[in-house]
Amino acid sequence: MLKRFWSWFWFIVGATYFLVPLYATFDFSLRARRGDLSFAAYANVLNDIRFVESFWFSLQTALATIAISALVIVPTAYWVQLRLPRLRPVVEFFTLLPFVVPAVVLVFSLARTYSRTPLTDSREGLWVLLVGSYVILSFPYMYRAVDTGLRSINIHDLTEAAQSLGAGWFTILARVIFPNVYVALLSGAFITFAIVMGEFTIAALLAQPAFGPYMNRLASSRVYEPSALAIISFALTWAAIAALQWIGQGSQARVAGPR
C-alpha cells in the first residue's frame, strides 16, 4: 500500500530527525573519561540530592499548573463556544500573548505588582506567583487543545440535557464538560508539563528550587553532566507524560470508542 509506505517514510524521517540529536547528546555524555565510555556523568547527576529535590519540586509545580490551567481554560473555552463566539479572537490574542512577553519582563512586573503583599514575602507566596506565571505560559497550548476537544462533542445538547435534569453550571462543567474534554486536555497538559519542567528564568528569579535552574546551573559549570542531565530529564519527562497518557487511556476509550 502506497499510503502505508509514505506514512512509514515520514515517520522514519521524523524519528531520525528527533533521535539523532538525542543520540549525539547521549554519546557525548558518556565521554567523561578519556578514551572510555562510562556512565560517570550519570552517576554524578543521580548522586546529587539537589537533582532529586528539584525534580520533585518541579513535578509538583507542573501538576498544580496543569490543574489550575485546566480549571481556568476549560470553562472559558466552553463558554466562548457556547455563548460568546465573538469573543474568540480576543481570547486567542491573550492566550498567544505569553509568547511575546519576555519571561524576564513578566517576572519583574509580577514582583513589582505584588510587592508588599504576602505573595512576595514568603517562599510559599512566591510559589503562587510562579504557578500563576506558568499557568499563563500554558495558555497557548491548553486553550487550543481544549477548544479542539470541545468541538468534537456536542456541547449545546449536552448542556441542555444536563440542565433539564436539574444540573447547574457548576455541575455541568464538573460532571459533563470536564470528563469529556479530558483527552483533549491531556495533549495540552503534556506540553505544559514539559514547559514547567524546563523553565528557568522565572523560577530562578522567584527563588524557587526548581528543576530548570538546577539544570541551568549545571550547564554553565560542568562539561558532561549537562548532557547526561538532558538525557535523564528527557527520559523522565517522557515517562511522566506517558504515565499521564496511560491514565487517560481508559477515559479515552470511553469517550471516543475504539478506533
Next chain:
Amino acid sequence: ACGQAAPTAPAATTAPAATTAPAAEATAPAQLPSPPAPGPLTAADAGGIEKLIERARAEGNLSTIALPDDWANYGEMKQKFLEKYPFIKHEDLNPDASSAQEIEAIKANAGSKGPQAPDVIDVGFTWGDTAKKEGLLQPYKVEKWDEIPETLKDPEGFWYADYYGVMAFEVNTQVVQNIPQDWSDLLKPEYKGQVALAGDPTGSGQAINAVWAAALGNGGSLDNPMPGLEFFKKLNEAGNLLPVVAKPATIAKGETPIALRWDYNALANRDQNAGNIDIAVVVPKSGSLAGVYVQAISAYAPRPHAARLWMEFLYSDEGQLIWLKGYATPARFEAMRKAGLIPQDLLDKLPKTDAPVAFPTGGQINAAFDMIKSNWPTVVGATVQ
C-alpha cells in the same frame, strides 16, 4: 547617608519628573518605596563581629544573586560560608543573572521580604556607581576596608571591588595544535571556525571585555575600543569567529576550541577536566585588560546583617584565598602578598603574565561598554543574511 537619591525623591521636587507625572503614574511602574534605614557602617558599629553574627542568626537567611558555582570559585565560597555559619539558610538566586538583572531584582523586590529579594550583589564595575546614585545600595565597610586599593572602592562604602581577572584564550589542545599566543594569531586561517566568545557582546560583560581587550592588543586604548570592533570584524570576515556561545561543554566537544574567557574561568575549567581534555590557557601577549567586579549590599536588603556577615567572610583572609584558588585575583591580593598570607603553592599556580595589566576607570568602562555594545551590531554583526 546619601543626599541625592534622585529617583526615590518625591516627583514634585524635580521639574522633568513633574511634567511626566500623569503619564508616569498612569502607566509606569510605581516609584520605589523609600528604603529602610541603612544598617551599621562597620562591624564595630554593629557592636562587634560577635554581635553581627547574633543578628545574622536572628535573620536566618541570605539571598545572593548571580553567583555561578564555577565562577571565581564561588561554589566553594558559598559552601565554606555556610559551613562556618550553618544557621544561615542560603538562597542562590539566578546564578546566570546579568548585572542589569541584579539591579532590576533589587528594584522589583524593593520592599519585599521574601527570599527572592537579593541582599547582596556582585556586579560589573560601573554598576556600583549607578546603583548608588539610584539609592539601591547601603554602605558597609568591612574590617579590612583599608587593604582594598582606593581606586577599587567607593569612599563612602557603597560598593567595593571583589576580584579581577584578565582576558585569556582557553584552548582545547586536542583540536588546536598550534596554540595562539596573541590576538593577531587568531586571524590566521588555521583557526577558521574555531574562535568563540563566551557571550553576546551586546549584553555579556565577559564578551564586551574580550572586544575591549582585543582593542588594547590592536592599537586601541582604554579610551578607544574601536580597534577591537575592527579586529572582530576581520575575525568574522575571515570566518574564524564562531557565532556560538562558548561553554565548557562546547569547548570539551571541540566545537569552540578557542574560547575567549576570563582567565579564572578558563583555568578552573582546565582543572576540572584534567585527565580527560587537554586545555591550555593563554593570556595574550598584548592587551591584558583587567575586568573588575564589585560587591555591594542592597539598600532594601531584607537581611542586612547576614549580608554584612557575607561581606566580612568574602574579605577575610579565608575568603580572599578561596577566590585566589579559583584564579580570581582578590581585592586584597597585594596587601596579603606583602603580608605573606598567600601560600606559595597558590602563587605558583597563577598564570604568568608579562603584559602589563590595564585597569580602566569607571568612566572609561562606561564609555567603552556603551560604544562596543551599540556598535557591535552594525560593525561586526552587519553581515546579516
Next chain:
Amino acid sequence: MAPLTRTETSRSVIERRAFSWTWLGVAPFFLFVAAFLIWPTLSIIAQSFLDQERRLSLQNILELGRPFIVSSYVYSLQLSAVTAIGGGALGGLLAYAITIGGLPRPLRDAVLSFSGVASNFAGVPLAFAFIATLGQLGVVTQWLRSVGINLYPAFSLYSFWGLSIVYIYFQIPLMVLIMGPAFEGMRREWREAAESLGATSWHYWRYVGLPILLPSILGTMVLLFGNAFGAHATAFQLTGGGSQGNVVTILIGAQISSDALANPGLGNALALGMIVIMGVCIGLYTWLQRLSARWLRS
C-alpha cells in the same frame, strides 16, 4: 395592560441579568490574565514611552527604525515564518502518518507523548544537542565526512538555515500535538467520495483534504510562528556572537538584562513591536480563516 407591563419589566430585568451572567462565564480567565499577564504587558507599553530618565518620549519607538533593529526584526520574522512553515509541513506529515496514515496505534501514542517533551526541548540542551550533531565535529557531520560529503563550509549550523533546522526541532512536535486531532476528524467518506469520482490521492489532498484542514493549519501556523518568534534561549546559544544577525528576543535581552548599561525603555519598545506584530498576525489569521472557511458555520 397591567400584566403586560409587568411582563415587559421583568423580562428586561432578566435580560440584563442574563447579559452580565454571560460575561461572567469568562471572568475567571480575564481575571487571571489581568492578574498575571495584562500588567506586565501594560508595563511594557508604558516603559516603551519612557526614556532613561523616565520622561515621556518617543525616543525608544523612533529607535526601532535603526537599521540593525529593523534587520533583526526581519531576521526574526523570516526565521519564524520559515520554521513555522517548515516545521508545520514536516509536523503535518508526521501527524498524518501517525493518525490516518495507518501506522500501528502504539506508535501514535509514543509519538504524541514524545512530542510533548520535544516541543519544549529548547535552550542550552537543544543547542548543544545540535552542536553535537551538526556542528563541525558533530556526529552527523563526521559520518558524512567519512563517506565523502563535507557539510562545512557550505553549510553552517550557525547560519540562518542552521538555526532554522534547530528551531524546527521544537516546531514539529507542536504541530503534531495540535494537528493530530484535526487529522483524526477527517472523514473517510470524503476520501472515498473523491476516489469514486476518479480523484487520485493528489487530487483529494489538493481539492478536499487540505482546504478542509486549512483553517486548523493556519491557526497552528500562527501558534508556531509565535512560538518561534518568542524563542530566546536557543537562539542565544547559537547566534551568541551576534555576528550572523540577531533575533529580536536577544536584542531585548541585551537591553533589559545586560552587564553593560542597559536601556530597558528600548527593550520594552522592542517587545512592544513584537506584541504589535503578534496582534497583526492574529488579525491576519482571523481574516484568512474567515476567507478560507466561508463554508464553516459561524
Next chain:
Amino acid sequence: MAFLEIVGVRKSFGATVAVEHFDLTVERGEFVSFLGPSGCGKTTTLRMVAGFEKPTTGRIIIDGVDVTDMPPNRRNIGMVFQSYALFPNMTVAENIGFGLKIARRPADEIRARVEELLRIMHMPEFGRRYPYQLSGGQQQRVALARALAIHPKVLLLDEPLSALDAKIRASLRQEIREIQRQLGITTIYVTHDQEEAMALSDRIVVMSRGRVEQIGTPFEVYNFPATRFVASFVGTLNLIQATVVDAALGLLSIEGRPIRVARPLVQHRPGDAISLAIRPELIALDGQMNGEVNRLSGIVEDVTFLGSIVRVQVHLSANKLHLDLFNNPQLRPPQPGSSITVQFAPEACLVLGEDGSPHHSMSASATQAA
C-alpha cells in the same frame, strides 16, 4: 384543570418570528404532538417550555406555577433530544441516575430507580455499558429513561426517533406510547413524521410558519382538516380540478363526468372551479364498493408495490389520481397501460375552496366522530 398552559406565546429572533400567537392547554397525562414542516417553530416552542429560550411575550404555566422566568434546571422537566445527548463519559446507569444524583437522592434509591427504568426499557443488563457501545435504538431508550428518572412533571421529546431506521422507529414509538401511558406522564412530542404523530398522540397540534393551524385528535386532523395546509400536509391527498354544476345538490363535474359530494357547496356557484381532495385509500377499483358511488375512468400509469399496499397511479384526462389497494398475492394488480375505472363515495370528497380552508363534505359529523 389544565396541567400545562402556553398562553399567547410569541418568540422572535431578531427579525425572524419563530412562533406567534401560540395558545395551548394540555391536560395531566395527555400526549400531545407538534406536527409541522421543517422550520415551523416546533422546536422553538418546545425549548420555551423547557426553558432554554425565553418567550418574547406570553407565559408558560406548569401545574399552576408560572415558570416563564424559571431557569431550565429548576423546572423539573424531562427532555429527550434528537441527538440523544447522552453523556459519553458515563455508563448507561450513570446517565440514567444523573438527575437523581444532582438532586442528592440516596444511592440506594438511585440504584433502585435506575434498575426499574432499565427493566421498563427492556435493557436490564446494559447498565454498565457506555453510550458508544449501544445501537441507536438503545441510546434512544437510555435517553428516555434518563429523562423519566427524575419523575418530571412534563416530558418533552424533540424528534426522538428521526435518526433511527424505519423498523426500529415503529417498535420504539410503540414503547414510548406504552411507557407514557403506564406512567401517566404529560408529554409533548415534536415530529414532522405524521404517521408517528398519529400513532402516538391524544391530540396533535399542526403548525405552519410559527402558527397553530389546527389542534385535534389524529382522527379529526386526518379526516377533518381545518385548513388547506393541514389537509395537504397530513397524509397523501389527491387534488382534482372540478367545476361546480349545482351547488345546492353538491353536484360537480370532473373532466365532463358528473360527481356528487355529500354536502351542499354553500359558498360556491355553478361554473366555479374548485379543488376536490380525496384520500387514496378511499378510492377503490370499480365493483368493490356498495351504495352510491362516483366513478372516473383513466389509464394506469404506474403501479408501486409497497408491501402491504399497492399504490396505483391513474391518469385521467387532465388529472392524476393515486389509489391505494391492499396487496393480495392472489390478485394481479392493475397493469400499467391498461384502462381502469375507479370509484369513491360522495362522503370521501373534500372540497377545498379558494380561501384555503376545506369544506369537508362530512364536516357536520366531525365532532361526533371524534
Next chain:
Amino acid sequence: MAFLEIVGVRKSFGATVAVEHFDLTVERGEFVSFLGPSGCGKTTTLRMVAGFEKPTTGRIIIDGVDVTDMPPNRRNIGMVFQSYALFPNMTVAENIGFGLKIARRPADEIRARVEELLRIMHMPEFGRRYPYQLSGGQQQRVALARALAIHPKVLLLDEPLSALDAKIRASLRQEIREIQRQLGITTIYVTHDQEEAMALSDRIVVMSRGRVEQIGTPFEVYNFPATRFVASFVGTLNLIQATVVDAALGLLSIEGRPIRVARPLVQHRPGDAISLAIRPELIALDGQMNGEVNRLSGIVEDVTFLGSIVRVQVHLSANKLHLDLFNNPQLRPPQPGSSITVQFAPEACLVLGEDGSPHHSMSASATQAA
C-alpha cells in the same frame, strides 16, 4: 448479457466473515436493492463493488471487465454515501463538478452539466450555496447529482435516505427512481428499510449474516419469501400457533377453531405444532370477504390510527393478531374491549416449518404471479 457480475465473493476482516458466497448478476439499467438488518454485510458488498475493499476471494466484473484489482478511482462508479460526504469546502456547483474537473473536462462542459443536473434535482438556484446551508434532503440530492455527473457505469447508493424524515424520504425515493429510469443507469441500492426497497427496486437481494437469503422482485420477496428469515424481515407478519389436524387436506386448528390452508402440509403429521403466518392486510373484519374463509374471534385490544390505515390489535385466547383496515371517516373503527370476528382466506396463510423455510400455501403459483 449481465452488466455487473459478482462472482463467488467472500470477504473476511480478520476472524469476522462479513460476506460469504455472494453471487449476483445485474442487467444493464436494472435497479437492485440490498435489503437486510444491520451488520448483514450490505455495505461491505457495496464497498467491494466500488473498490474500497478487496474481496478475500471471488471476482467482480463490470461491463465485461474484471475490476477486482482496479483502484476505485479508475472504476468509473458513482457512489452516494449515507452521510452524503459532500465536500464542505466546495459550493454545490463545485461539488457536482468535482469529478469532471478531475477528469479535466472543459469549463464550459462542466458548467453545462452542473446546470443540467441541478435542474434534474429541482434545485437550479442552489449552485452557489455551501453544503451547510442546505437541508438534509437537498444535501442528499446534491450527493446524487455529484455521483451522476461523471456518467458512471454503475451507481451505488448506501442508505442514502436513512438520515432523512419520512416525508422527504418518500418524495426523494420517487425522485431517485425517476432519475434512474430516465438515465437508465445500473444501480445498486443499500437499505434496511423494506418499504424503500420495495418501492424502488426491480429486484431485491435480501441478506442476513453475510449471506444471500433471497433474490427476487419485490412482489416475490413479499408474497413468496424463500426463507423464514425473509418472511419475518419483510413486512409485518402475524405469527399464530397452530396444530396440524389433517396434513393432506391442509387442515389446522387454532385455539380449537378449524382453519384451512390452501396447500397440503407435506412435511407435517397430525398433532404437529406449527406457526401460521398471515399478513395483517389479508385479514378482514367479518362479512367483508367472499368465498371460502377462515374465521377467528377475539377481543379488540388496541386500535391505532395511522392515517390511511387503522391497525387493530385483536387478542385471541393465546395469540395476538394485527389487522389493517383502510381508514374511513364514515365508519367507526372497532372499539377496544369489544368482541370481534375476523376472517382470512386459506390462500393468505403461510406455514412456517421448523426447518426455517416457509411453505407458502400458494408457492406453486409464485413463478406465475411474479
